[in-house]
Amino acid sequence: MDENVVTVLFEGGLEARRARQGGWWLRSARGANRVGTPQEIQERFGTCAVALGHAFPWGEPWALLCPGSLDDVLHVEHLVGSFLGAPGCAPRARWDTGYAVGAVLYHCIGLARAYAAVGRDFYVTTAPRLRRNGSVGVQSREVCNKAAYELDALLGAARRTYESFGRLLRTAFEGGPNRGSNYKATVRALRENGRLPARLTQRLDCSWNTIGVQVKGYRDWVAHYEYLQHVSPSPLIEMTLLRDDVWSVSMFLPDDPQTRSPQKATFGQRRDALSWGVSVAVELLDVAKAIADAVPKPDA
Numbered sequence: 001m002d003e004n005v006v007t008v009l010f011e012g013g014l015e016a017r018r019a020r021q022g023g024w025w026l027r028s029a030r031g032a033n034r035v036g037t038p039q040e041i042q043e044r045f046g047t048c049a050v051a052l053g054h055a056f057p058w059g060e061p062w063a064l065l066c067p068g069s070l071d072d073v074l075h076v077e078h079l080v081g082s083f084l085g086a087p088g089c090a091p092r093a094r095w096d097t098g099y100a101v102g103a104v105l106y107h108c109i110g111l112a113r114a115y116a117a118v119g120r121d122f123y124v125t126t127a128p129r130l131r132r133n134g135s136v137g138v139q140s141r142e143v144c145n146k147a148a149y150e151l152d153a154l155l156g157a158a159r160r161t162y163e164s165f166g167r168l169l170r171t172a173f174e175g176g177p178n179r180g181s182n183y184k185a186t187v188r189a190l191r192e193n194g195r196l197p198a199r200l201t202q203r204l205d206c207s208w209n210t211i212g213v214q215v216k217g218y219r220d221w222v223a224h225y226e227y228l229q230h231v232s233p234s235p236l237i238e239m240t241l242l243r244d245d246v247w248s249v250s251m252f253l254p255d256d257p258q259t260r261s262p263q264k265a266t267f268g269q270r271r272d273a274l275s276w277g278v279s280v281a282v283e284l285l286d287v288a289k290a291i292a293d294a295v296p297k298p299d300a
Helices: 038-045 091-125 141-173 183-192 198-225 273-294
Strands: 005-010 015-018 024-028 031-035 049-054 062-064 135-138 237-243 246-253
Touching: 005 038, 005 091, 015 091, 024 038, 024 091, 024 246, 031 038, 038 049, 038 237, 049 091, 062 091, 091 141, 091 237, 091 246, 091 273, 141 183, 141 198, 141 237, 141 246, 141 273, 183 198, 198 273, 246 273
Parallel strands: none
Antiparallel strands: 005 015, 005 049, 015 024, 024 031, 049 062, 135 237, 237 246
16 A cells, blocks of 8 residues: 555544554544554455545545555546547536546545544544443434535535536537536437447446436435435434444435435435445446547547
C-alpha cells in the first residue's frame, strides 16, 4: 500500500489509521487497538475497505475503493477524456457526465466518513457503558443525521448521473442537441432506431433494472414522500459488537423502494446504505466506461 495512505475506512464505519512508528491502529471502545495491516483487518472482522485517506501537504484527499480491494482505486479523472474523440459527443454532455459520476464518488466517500464519525461518537458516549453483546440502537437524531445527510446527497447525485447518461447517449449516437435527458426514454428510442450497439443496450438495460430502479425509488421517496430516517425502524442506525470491543455501524434501507407507505416498509434484507452506495458508485462508473468504449470515433 502507498505509504502516503494514512487512513483506511471500512464498511461498518471501522477506521484504521497509520501510526507514526509504523503499523496501524483501529479505533475501538477502549480507544485504539494496535492491529496488523488493513488486509488483516478485513479478514479479522469480516469487512471490506471502501476508502483511503492520503496525507499530503495540502490536506488529506480521499479515494474510493472497489469493494474488497486495497489497491483498486476508482478514478473519474480520465473518464471525460474518453469521450473527446467522438465528434458527435457534445462537450457539455461529456462534462456533465464526468461531474455527475464524480459527485457520486464524492458523496459515497462522505457517507463512509459519516459512518466513521458515528462510530467515534458511539465509542465516546455509549460503548464504555455497555456490558452486553449483540446490537444496540443509536438514539441521537443529531448523530444519525450525519449519515442521513450524506445518503440523501448520494441518492440525488446517482439519479442525476443516469439523466446525464441520457444526454450523453443522445448527443453521441443521435447527433442531436443536448436535451432529452430521460435515461429510459433515450435508451428505448435509440434501441428502436438501431443506433445503439447491442452489447451496450444490454448493459444499459441491466444497469437500470438492477441499480437504476432502486436509485430512482429511494431518491423519489426522499424527494416526494418521506425522509428515510422517518421510515426506518427506530432507531435509524444500529451498532453491532464484532469482537475485541470493535463495533460496526449499519444504516438500513427499505427492502422495496417502490413501497411508498412507511407503515408497509420492511427491512428483512438488511440492506446497508454504505455497502449499497459503494455498489452504486462502482456500477455507475462502469456504465460510464461502457458508454465511452462504445461511442463512435472518427476512424470508426
